[in-house]
Amino acid sequence: MRAVVFENYKTFPVLKDVEKPKPGPGEVLLKVAGAGACHSDVAVYNEFDASTPGAVPPSFVLGHENSGWVEELGEGVTGFEIGDAYLVYGPVGCGHCAACSRGQDTYCENAATNPYLGIGLGRDGGMAEYLVVPARNLVPLGDADPVAAAPLSDAALTPYHAIKLSLPNLAGGGKFALVVGLGGLGQIAVQILKALTGATVIATDMKEEAMAKAAAHGAITVPGGPDQAARIREITGGRGVDAAFDFVGAAPTIKTAAASMAIGSRLTVVGIANGLYEWSFFGTPYESTITNTYWGTIEDLHEVAAMYRAGQIVPEIERFGMEDALEAYRRLEAGELSGRAVVVPHGAQ
Template sequence: MRALRLTAWGEPPALTEVERPMPRGAEVLVQVEAAGLCRSDLHVLEAPAGALPYRPPFTLGHEVAGRVASLGPDADGVAVGERVVLYGPWGCGGCDRCTTGWDNYCDRRDTLAWHGLGLGRDGGMAGHVLVPSARHLVPIGDLPADQAAPLSDAALTSYHAVAGLRHLLGEGTTVLVIGVGGLGHLAVQLLSAITPSRILAVDVREEALALAHRSGAHVVTLSRADTDRVLRAESGGSGVDAVLDFVGGPESMELAVGLLRAGGELAVVGSGGGHLTVRKPGLLPPGFRLSLPYWGTRPELAEVVALASSGAIRVETERFPLSAAPEALDRLREGRVRGRVVLVPD
């Protein structure tokens, strides 16, 4: 089968022919129907040798949906032919976190040579993908594969971040979303679906603001010199109750901290290299709380699939055949993607 693989650090990914794996023990072989492309893939491809614990070569792709093709002799809980989405953050499988579906916060994460599917272990940018256990599979029924695949990261990560802020987002509250791309547009939809909060959105691109508006944001604005003033006015002058920062850069964090009201929380999801100085007393608002959500839990993925199946959320996608992966990567790198890129085996 053909697969998009990182063969060596510093080298571009290569479409190569590899042998189709055979499931053993509790393993499950899934025929890939769609695989999402994420900025995390760019971070992996652009990482210098030694920055990550992964050992090339391996196949990329951590957002994957497909159909169960075959089972190892000890596999259970899933049937051949069943359509599934793959839970991507594979942990050690044995610690308390992993056994309760919290692989994203695996206690042994720092000792592993991988962070999950397509992140040190062979992923889904291929015809088939081998999954170590059926516990990593969530049924999707007849949900289209190009909708299901991005649920496993773009929607799951957003849902996990929003869930951590729900206690703050009751009636009469305001929340700000910074960065309305593959994750941000789903965060807006999730906020609209599961909270009564008023949603503000900011981005540097007009097309992203149009996407935010379609996704349910009440107010959208470009990032510019007067953004702080504009958004503060839209929040009634007192600031916002919570911020979801899908950029994570110096400017976005500065904007977030400047707009948060006392007792507010900042969830930094993006990895844009920003940082905060924590000092008391200091410039952070009184009662300030910070969270650094990473991916999401397996039970949360099932909740996300249910929301997508009900029509509460829909992923804005651009489809490419797997053979066009280099072009898709270039478009993502240059910021010319609307929503989420999905690769389909060809």
């Protein structure tokens, strides 16, 4: 079968023929419906080396945002029908620690000794015609389009988890939420915030096109610039926002979000640009929190799938055939995509 393979650090992936996988005990073989191309993939092959925290050694098939149709069941697997569509939960932990037992494989207590971080992150992913996953990691999609759903396993799950943890800050009237960075995750974050809260959503980015999309989903937009934080505070009547989500994570974006916060607020840094922020007692609103999150739980993904089926999340995607998968990554690197690139190995179904 054809697959996009990460073969070495600092090296662009290759499209090649690899052996079609077979499901082992407790596993399911999926015929891949869609595989999202994510900036994290670019970091894996272009930015990381063996000494980078979170690096996963080559080689393996890329693709951690996946959906597909059940093709074959491994030994001991029941409860699935051939041909049914599922979304794939990407993280794979040890399966027996406290974190994994509550579906939080992202924070597996044995991550340092696990053979991989997840599907498409050390273990073969979905940038291929077929994919093997643990049966536990499958989330049903019903009749919803599985191709458009593929990016939801990261691009929606990650903001959903961060927003869900911040809901106490947004409960009640007169609340404000801030979304910094309007790429794939930020755009879906705006949709999730509008669906789950009554908060006024403020969104900011350097790109006018990105802000226009966020405005179409109900956000008030503020362009970047030296008065960015002041304009955000002005919208809140000077009080500041109750919850902020930084989907970039660079030092300037963290600084902007932190300067926009209210007393008792929560800032979640979701982007992994590894920016630094200097905290001081009198430079931070009282009882405000700066935290981070990584991906989400499998329970969260079930809830994301439910929102997708209900039409509350509408991902913007651009489809690529299997033979154009490397072009999807090239355009992703070049910033030439307006939506999430989704590789569709088998074409229209």
